[in-house]
Amino acid sequence: MPWMPSLMMLKLRILLLVFFSTVLAFPVFSQTVLLTDHPGTGSYEFGQEMIRLWWGSGEDEKHTLTVRPITESSERLVMLRNRQAELAVIDARSAHRDLGKDLRLRVVSVLWPNFLHAVVNRLTLAQPSVLSARSLLVHPNAMQAAQIWTSMVPGGQLSWWEQQQGLQEQGMLYDGMFLSAPVPLEELRQMLGRFETLSLASLEPSFILRMRQNSPWWKKWKLAKGFYPGQSQTVVGLASFSVLVARVDYPPDQTETWLKTLHQQKEKLNPHILFRNLDAKHNSLFRDTFHFHSRSRSFFGF
Incomplete structure (x- = not known):
């Protein structure tokens, strides 16, 4: 019969219309x-x-x-x-x-801001300064600071922080430490609270100048007292x-x-x-x- 194909086409069109209407009714997510x-x-x-x-x-x-x-x-x-x-x-x-x-x-x-934490060991240093240190533990995110330190401290020995080991297990073995992180870093706070001979130190103006000349994305930054145990005064350093x-x-x-x-x-x-x-x-x-x-x-x- 000639009307059968037309009827089937009409049904198909109705089904397609219902399908697309249903799809369009759903919200579009990006x-x-x-x-x-x-x-x-x-x-x-x-x-x-x-x-x-x-x-x-x-x-x-x-x-x-x-x-x-x-x-x-x-x-x-x-x-x-x-x-x-x-x-x-x-x-x-x-x-x-x-x-x-x-x-x-x-x-x-x-x-x-990621503050460049400079930690010093007062048990081994006469002056609380990373430039007085002869051995330094460095996190990989403070590589630029490590490069400046080696240029300013001839004969200084660098050791890279092993992330498989905790900060507290490694920090006491060196004269100082560099670590860039948001403030306050909880693991560092625990370490400074546990070991009274370790303290956060300001960076010397000469070190800040060399860092900014070599890596100008670092900004001179001040960390108000009280962020870390034993931090009784403002610490001057760098932040990126x-x-x-x-x-x-x-x-x-x-x-x-x-x-x-x-x-x-x-x-x-x-x-x-x-x-x-x-x-x-x-x-x-x-x-x-x-x-x-x-x-x-x-x-x-x-």
């Missing part, structure tokens, strides 16, 4: 990919905390947030340029070296800042969501240590160094 360093680092911990905050804020109903660990900052920047991610956390050295040259990328926010980066065309409304989420946390009850150290005013230190996202510039007031 995925936001954040690139960080490997597990165990501050940037990865930052990403995990952002996922927790994302779920608590209701933003997960609009955008799902995924953290993807990529060890090298340079690779994170390549992926960002190639639209394989929306945001990335970049270390201070890479930010200083690469961001000023690339107008496709923008800084959303400067993040927490990681940055949160996006492409220049990252949507302004999503940029503002990130900025508000980041900089409102320190006012909350018991914020994560990384967010407790965030300060919107720190961004003004870099207003002439980095290209900031347009929404970030208005948010920070410059």
